Amino acid sequence: MARAVTPQRKLTFTILAWLVALLIFFPILWTLLTSFKTEGDAILFPPAFLPPHWTLENFFEVQSRSDYFKHFFNSVVIAGGSTLLALLVAVPGAWSMAFSPTRRTKDILMWMLSTKMMPAVGVLVPIYLIFKNLGLLDTLSGLTVILALIDLPIVIWMLYTYFKEIPVDILEASRMDGAVLWKEIVYVLLPMAVPGIASTMLLNIILAWNEAFWTLNLTAAKAAPLTAFIASYSSPEGLFWAKLSAASTLAIAPILLLGWFSQKQLVRGLTFGAVK
Amino acid sequence: MGSIVLRNVRKIFGEVEVIPNVDLEIDDGEFVVFVGPSGCGKSTLLRLIAGLEDVSGGSIEIDGVDVAKEPPAKRGLSMVFQSYALYPHMSVRGNIAFPLKMAGQEKDLIERKVQKAAETLNLTNYLDRRPGQLSGGQRQRVAIGRAIVREPKAFLFDEPLSNLDAALRGQMRLEISELHNTLKTTMVYVTHDQVEAMTMADKIVVLNAGQIEQVGTPLELYEHPANLFVAGFIGSPRMNLVETPAGMNGGAVTIGVRPEDFEVSRERGKWKGKVNIAEHLGSDTFFHIDAEAIGRLTVRTPGEFSLRSGESVWLTPRQDRIHRFDAEGRAIES
Numbered sequence: 001m002a003r004a005v006t007p008q009r010k011l012t013f014t015i016l017a018w019l020v021a022l023l024i025f026f027p028i029l030w031t032l033l034t035s036f037k038t039e040g041d042a043i044l045f046p047p048a049f050l051p052p053h054w055t056l057e058n059f060f061e062v063q064s065r066s067d068y069f070k071h072f073f074n075s076v077v078i079a080g081g082s083t084l085l086a087l088l089v090a091v092p093g094a095w096s097m098a099f100s101p102t103r104r105t106k107d108i109l110m111w112m113l114s115t116k117m118m119p120a121v122g123v124l125v126p127i128y129l130i131f132k133n134l135g136l137l138d139t140l141s142g143l144t145v146i147l148a149l150i151d152l153p154i155v156i157w158m159l160y161t162y163f164k165e166i167p168v169d170i171l172e173a174s175r176m177d178g179a180v181l182w183k184e185i186v187y188v189l190l191p192m193a194v195p196g197i198a199s200t201m202l203l204n205i206i207l208a209w210n211e212a213f214w215t216l217n218l219t220a221a222k223a224a225p226l227t228a229f230i231a232s233y234s235s236p237e238g239l240f241w242a243k244l245s246a247a248s249t250l251a252i253a254p255i256l257l258l259g260w261f262s263q264k265q266l267v268r269g270l271t272f273g274a275v276k
Numbered sequence: 277m278g279s280i281v282l283r284n285v286r287k288i289f290g291e292v293e294v295i296p297n298v299d300l301e302i303d304d305g306e307f308v309v310f311v312g313p314s315g316c317g318k319s320t321l322l323r324l325i326a327g328l329e330d331v332s333g334g335s336i337e338i339d340g341v342d343v344a345k346e347p348p349a350k351r352g353l354s355m356v357f358q359s360y361a362l363y364p365h366m367s368v369r370g371n372i373a374f375p376l377k378m379a380g381q382e383k384d385l386i387e388r389k390v391q392k393a394a395e396t397l398n399l400t401n402y403l404d405r406r407p408g409q410l411s412g413g414q415r416q417r418v419a420i421g422r423a424i425v426r427e428p429k430a431f432l433f434d435e436p437l438s439n440l441d442a443a444l445r446g447q448m449r450l451e452i453s454e455l456h457n458t459l460k461t462t463m464v465y466v467t468h469d470q471v472e473a474m475t476m477a478d479k480i481v482v483l484n485a486g487q488i489e490q491v492g493t494p495l496e497l498y499e500h501p502a503n504l505f506v507a508g509f510i511g512s513p514r515m516n517l518v519e520t521p522a523g524m525n526g527g528a529v530t531i532g533v534r535p536e537d538f539e540v541s542r543e544r545g546k547w548k549g550k551v552n553i554a555e556h557l558g559s560d561t562f563f564h565i566d567a568e569a570i571g572r573l574t575v576r577t578p579g580e581f582s583l584r585s586g587e588s589v590w591l592t593p594r595q596d597r598i599h600r601f602d603a604e605g606r607a608i609e610s
Binding site for chain 1: 378379490
């Protein structure tokens with residue numbers, strides 16, 4: 001039963017929503033503010049909310065000490081590359097499951113997703129050894145492949161959900177019109193699925209960008225992305241809060257901006273098929 | 277050219293035999309309608325011809341060549357879908373040009389053919405619109421345009437008019453018939469609407485449970501239904517089917533009388549009944565009559581016939597118009 005939304009209720013919920021949002025966002029805000037503090041101000045007790053002495057020094061030092069731009073470049077290559085690679089495999093896979101399903105299709109989908117439930121550490125040793133033997137340790141190509149594989153189930157699931165929305169008649173019409181399989185996919189399916197593919201790409205880039213387990217374990221210096229860059233600031237000599245915050249801010253800023261500008265796509269992507 | 281011959285065509289989905297065994301010949305230039313109740317396999321049969329489903333057995337010959345194993349693109353057929361199945365991301369021009377583009381034709385030639393098709397179908401002013409900006413009838417025309425530009429050996433229509441309202445349906449029916457007269461290309465048309473079947477077809481194929489019950493011209497089917505199923509299916513309102521005592525009516529177990537084949541009288545006749553409902557259409561009058569021993573009968577009289585509901589009436593079937601069926605439901609030749 002629908003309840004009337006009184007002004008009071010609306011106000012209460014608005015305040016509540018802001019509080020929750022602030023609670024979730026606070027650590028990020030705190031990191032951002034700390035990155036502009038001096039190391040001394042960063043460990044003040046009681047803590048100062050706004051930096052008493054604003055400084056950009058942390059950022060310069062982070063760049064000179066561990067080359068932010070190199071790590072940024074690596075992150076872009078790995079996140080972008082793994083997303084493209086995953087799509088390349090997932091589009092035909094999802095096509096086949098959506099448009100010519102067999103009795104086992106649902107099971108395969110569930111099984112694929114279930115692999116995400118296994119702790120990654122369980123396969124760390126075999127994968128590490130395989131990477132070592134193939135000379136893939138600390139290489140961009142190695143990380144691109146592993147992240148593509150890790151996120152493949154999610155990419156296939158999302159694309160499958162989108163493809164299911166496309167009337168099969170239209171694909172059959174293209175077959176009647178003389179389109180061979182690749183033309184059917186390129187000229188008809190993909191243009192119709194652009195919104196779905198865009199949000200899948202976006203989500204996968206974010207997942208790959210934030211992925212820390214494999215990127216930390218399979219890289220040393222050459223192919224290290226931003227996750228390794230942040231991790232390098234929790235060193236045995238102790239924590240340098242201000243620099244660590246500056247590094248974190250630099251690492252999350254690009255993906256935060258990307259997410260900000262594509263909010264609508266992202267929300268649609270995550271809730272798609274949820275109500276149907 | 278566009279003759280289509282089906283021999284021993286079978287289709288099995290999992291464990292369900294949808295088409296047990298069908299033989300059918302469609303001549304070049306013929307307008308053939310597959311008609312039958314829903315689930316009778318008529319759409320499946322069309323999709324088998326199109327190549328959108330694989331046959332489980334038998335052969336499909338188009339112009340003498342077995343294409344049963346060929347993909348749809350290689351069969352040289354065009355199809356118009358019930359849902360229109362237009363490409364929503366392309367303009368009307370893009371939709372009509374698509375099959376030509378797939379065939380790798382020259383741009384100039386494509387443009388000329390698209391223009392010509394658009395003129396035939398009154399779509400010239402809509403070429404730059406998207407399908408979403410068109411009405412149902414216009415969308416249907418685009419779908420037909422897309423089908424005719426590639427000059428196929430035959431057109432396949434899968435219930436193309438069932439998404440349109442009654443008035444538009446009548447108009448599009450005429451347009452498709454005119455198109456057939458102009459192009460003289462083979463057309464295979466699936467419908468559950470027997471009015472479409474009767475008005476458009478050169479030849480009707482009546483299907484039931486995946487089997488062909490009868491093939492013939494509309495009037496052959498109407499005048500001489502081969503069995504009870506066809507008798508009950510073709511004609512609106514339905515033929516009256518009356519069970520008769522054994523030994524009467526030349527061995528017939530069931531006799532059928534079309535609603536218009538009764539003599540209606542207030543005074544005398546063979547069967548007595550009472551008018552239950554009278555439907556006055558002006559051009560005709562339909563009576564639903566409870567005839568005591570026989571059950572409910574539908575009667576049609578031309579023009580206005582003033583009988584009110586509740587009145588008594590006598591009905592006499594015209595002897596030369598009675599259809600007789602044996603115990604298996606097969607027609608008995610008189």
